[in-house]
Amino acid sequence: MDPMFLPYTPVNGVPQESKLATYMKRSNDVSSTLLSKNLSSLSINDSITSSLKKVVSGTNEFVPRSSPSVAAVYSSTSPLTVNSVQTNPSPTPTVPTYQEYVGGTTYFYSAPSTVAVATGSGGVENSVSTAASSSGSGVPVSVAGCSGTLLDEDARLAGGGIVSSSVGSDVVNSGVVGAPGTLTGVTMYPGTPAHVKAALVHLSPSSSTAVTSSPHRSSPGALSSSSTGNSSSTVAATPANDPSLSYYIANQLRLEVQHKNNLTLAQPDPESCPDLPLEVDNYHELVPLEVAPSLPKQHSIPYTTSTYKATHIKTGLRYCLRRVHGFRLPNSKCMILVDMWKKLSHSNIVQLREVFTTKSFGDQSIVFVYDYHPDSETLLSRHFSTADTINGYTDSFSSNPNAPRPYSHSKNSLLRQQHSNGMLSETTIWSYVIQLTGALAVVHAAGLACRSLDPSKVLHTGRLRLRISSPAVQDVVLFDCSVSNPLTLIPHYQQEDLTALGKLVLALACRSLIAVQRDNLQTSLDLMSRTYSSDLRNLVIYLLSNKQVRSVVELMPMIGARYYSQLDTVQYHNDILHSELAKEMENGRLCRLMVKLATINERPEFNMDPAWSETGDRYMLKLFRDHVFHQVTEDGRPYLDMAHVVHSLNKLDAGTNEKVCLMSRDEQSVLVVTYAELKHCLQQSFAELVASAGMSKIH
Ligand SMILES: Nc1ncnc2c1ncn2[C@@H]1O[C@H](COP(=O)(O)OP(=O)(O)OP(=O)(O)O)[C@@H](O)[C@H]1O
Secondary structure, three states, X not given: OOHHHOOOOEEOOXXXXXXXXXHHXXXXXXXXXXXXHHHHHOOHHHHHHHHHHXXXXXXXXXOOOEEOXXXXXXXXXXXXXXXXXXXXXXXXXXXXEEEEEEOOEEEEEEOOHHHOOOEOOXXXXXXXXXXXXXXXOOEEEEEOOOOOOOOOHHHHHHOXXXXXXXXXXXXXXXXXXXXXXXXOOEEOOOOOOHHHHHHHHHHOHHHHHHHHOOOEEOOHHHHHOOOOOOOOOEXXXXXXXXXHHHOOOOHHHHHHHHHHHHHHHOOOOOOOOOOOOOEEOOEEEEEEOOOOOOOOOOOOOOOOEEEEEEEEOOOOOEEEEEEEOOOOOOOHHHHHHHHHHHHOOOOOEOOEEXXXXXXXXXXXXXXXXXXXXXXXXXHHXXXXXXXXXXXXXXXOXXXXXXXXXOHHHHHXXXXXXXXXXXXXXXXXXXXXXXXXXXXXXXXXXXXXXXXXXXXXXXXXXXXXXXXXXXXXXXXXXXXXXXXXXXXXXXXXXXXXXXXHHHHHHXXXXXXXXXXXXXXXXXXXXXXXXXXXXXXXXHHHHHHHOOOOOOOHHHHHHHHOOHHHHHHHHHHHHHHHHXXXXXXXXXXXXXXXXXXXXXXXXXXXXXXXXXXHHHOHHHHHHHHHHHHHHOXXXXXXXXXXXXXXXXXXXXXXXXXXXXXXXXXXXXOOOEEEEEHHHHHHHHHHXXXXXXXXXXXXXXX
């Protein structure tokens, strides 16, 4: 049986079942001197008035607003003026009370008898206005630990005020929600604001009943009243501000990220790749990133290569491993270049992490480890048709590149491929040019050369983002041992890079790999001029000319003002991502808060104390949890309002001085507490758990 519903046994005037008794026991420890000192300095009116001003003036917040209740009811009398005895001379007073937790002390105040029972749908405002008009009624009748503290069956029957009451089988409004004009510093959940209700009624008449219901604390009484049998949840939708739009990452971006996460987390399938080793050096969980080609591929290096996603054993991070089969490192001179590549970092280059040789694959292989970019695609597969995927930089016309061929054949093939692949926009091509020249500029400035700037070695990693992949492979695999200094050939390779870039741009403009074959160059340039600007043509001509020493820096003036539009696009996208990130950062913060609440609330046992989560500070947190998550409508259906949840958790996280009324599940007691105190309770309780778990800190 839930201890909440134990038979009534007054302890210091507080019903046992309210659990506030346990809370008060802690407060009893406070010395009487300290108590009287606290009491003399206590001025509820002041604090409430100030919080009232704050709330009324500053906010047109959605939920929850400060409710009237406590201060409105008890505003006109000194908190120390005990006159409840006048209203109820019984030794066990019959007026309802509320309690307030101030600086570690719980104060109990009587509700005015004139407030009486606020029943039905009108009860909310009735109770408030009545309470506000009853001067001299809101007085503390006792202090925690003092005898004569009130809250009993009679008081419950008397109802009203803050204390939610249940008379017979009637569901009685708790009278906690008030007219905005009578707001105090105490927060009670007021339900959906009037303007939203009106909007909802206007937009969807069928939902009006749902949103007009006042939310109530979950309570047995309330639940029993849902005899209509309608158990559906009520969702307080806010059409003007759809929560899914306002609280969470945009859908398209979410799908993108989710897809990338799925790929990142993909696990190896031992059946499809039985030969893959379980571990290679510091990496495991190898997943091939390319299907085995049916025909042997033409490579720019005379070795077979394979690409895998792998997980680092120690860090759990994912990497891309490029394995060159059957390669034996002739000497370690080329490692100078590897070290230079490892130090080079650019947003358009796939970062090289390390290079090692291994026999784990059953042969002598060399493995290049790169950053893993999920869902990336080579430009070859993205922009060139499958029929065209033989390496276009060799001759696809015949096995003999020197064999003569008719001009019309080449041109027709080009036109056919351009037509079937479709044209890329000039903006896209310039975007590619800007990114690739940016990468080349950094590589060349570092004294290196890419040596692999062809469509199969440029990755498209989403949203027009390019990265040059597989750096350093050629430097190692094609290393000429006869050269004493590996850096001497770099200027030559840099010139080759520029030629490769020219070919790539031309191929993209013609959407054909055969466009870059020597015999087709003129035709391709003509075709290109038909659609694209002369600037782009001049850029290609400059890159393909070999009469001069070219430099990537000289491409800048050709790109010109297009840099600005590229920069604008990138920054605009960055702004969007930032705002999405801000949303998710807030969600992460709330998630951490909820994790803390969940680890504390209803914890079955802690340090051999089964009641740990049910008493003291933790009890307040439990009531707060109910206040945030377990609101119900008048007829007992769940009342779901994301805004209320978010708002309440934010206040908890901020530890505001605003007060909130927390009601026990049996609706017999109400605890008035500030968010600051709740936050303190949360921190204390969680710190106890962390310490007990033997951990230093959890964020
Ligand atoms: N760093 C990386 N992160 C994620 N995926 C990658 C990475 N590098 C390559 N890939 C993916 O792995 C697959 C194979 O890449 P690879 O470079 O081997 O292309 P390829 O066309 O097969 O080249 P090659 O002709 O050299 O075999 C491609 O789909 C590519 O998108």
